Amino acid sequence: EADIYQTPRYLVIGTGKKITLECSQTMGHDKMYWYQQDPGMELHLIHYSYGVNSTEKGDLSSESTVSRIRTEHFPLTLESARPSHTSQYLCASSESRGDQPQHFGDGTRLSIL
């Protein structure tokens, strides 16, 4: 069973607030990912990292930013939340070896009022 944790599980917050979604994994995985998914819709990759100090933007443009200062931690930040940011955010990680699947955290359901 994958050990990847996301907090908070649910967040309802007002427009204009700064938000940080936390993601931590205890498996020592180098690769980590952030996805955005609306209900009933497909996953969209918004950020990924291949290791410490490595961050890249994904296929879907996002106003969020990420950092990777420690292997186990990959937080996502929204500087000024807007209603359009309302969605589910899923964090995942995988081993560095090329053929390994990703393992997902439980997700954060974000609602911006």
Place this chain on the structure above:
Amino acid sequence: RKEVEQDPGPFNVPEGATVAFNCTYSNSASQSFFWYRQDCRKEPKLLMSVYSSGNEDGRFTAQLNRASQYISLLIRDSKLSDSATYLCVALTGGFKTIFGAGTRLFVKA
């Protein structure tokens, strides 16, 4: 054209039925494939890897056809608990992971 394409469904089947999902991928360099299951409002969970020789896990069988660039998932003796969205995934170059949009399955009593 999407790199990984799936029939969105939904597939509505009675309990006990056998159901098959297909998924096609466009990048011939893709080398690893997986099926994930995602329940409503939950995270995707790895169901099984897909090998060229085909593999089976209980009621689930996955197969890969590299020549035609498609993978399949067969579910035998469907249970109500199999109702979910099934995601096909292709991994290319050891780092590029492409998720399909998913196929919805509803198993009815």
